Amino acid sequence: GEDVEQSLFLSVREGDSSVINCTYTDSSSTYLYWYKQEPGAGLQLLTYIFSNMDMKQDQRLTVLLNKKDKHLSLRIADTQTGDSAIYFCAERPNQGGKLIFGQGTELSVKP
C-alpha cells in the first residue's frame, strides 16, 4: 500500500545544517515533493524531484533520493530561525494526480 513516514520533530541551532528524512513505500511513484507549512498557513512547495534523479540542489536546499531504499531527504544548509516550520514529504503514485503525505516534521531552529 501507499505510506509515507517522517520523524515528527527536529531541533537544530541557527547556522547548522538540518536534515529531514522521509521513507515511502510506493516504488512506482513518479515525483517526490517537499512542502513547508508555517503556523496557520497553507503548504508552500519547496522543491520536488523526479524519480529517475538522485539529487537536486536549489540554493540552500539539497534533496537526495535513494530509490532502492525508498528514502528521501531534505538538507537545509545554514539553517535560519525563519526556517522553523513543519516540513512535509509527499509522493505522487503513478496512477492519478493525488499526493500521499507524510505526517510532517516540525523543525525548530534555536538562536
Add this chain to the structure above:
Amino acid sequence: DGGITQSPKYLFRKEGQNVTLSCEQNLNHDAMYWYRQDPGQGLRLIYYSQIVNDFQKGDIAEGYSVSREKKESFPLTVTSAQKNPTAFYLCASSTPPTEPHQPQHFGDGTRLSIL
C-alpha cells in the same frame, strides 16, 4: 497574481448544521483537491476533481460533499453526518496527470471548529 483563495479563514459549525468552504483558483488548472489536516496526521485526501462536472472520492469522503460546476471553483460542504469536523481544511490545484508535470499549489486553508 495567480493563486488559490480559500474562504473563510475561520468557520464555526453548530450541531446538525451543514457548512460550505469556498475554494477559487485563477491558475487555469483543471485538477482541484480537498485535504483535511489534523495534528500529527499529515494531510488526508477528501475529494478531488480532474475536470469540470466530474469528481472522485478520496480516502475520507464520508460526511463531505463537493461540486465542480466551474473550472475555477471547487466548494466543499461539511455535512452534519461528519461527526468530527474540527480540522484545518486545505484546497489545492494542479494540471491533470495527463499533462506535463506541475506540482500542486495550495490555498491558505480554512480552520473549522464546532460551537
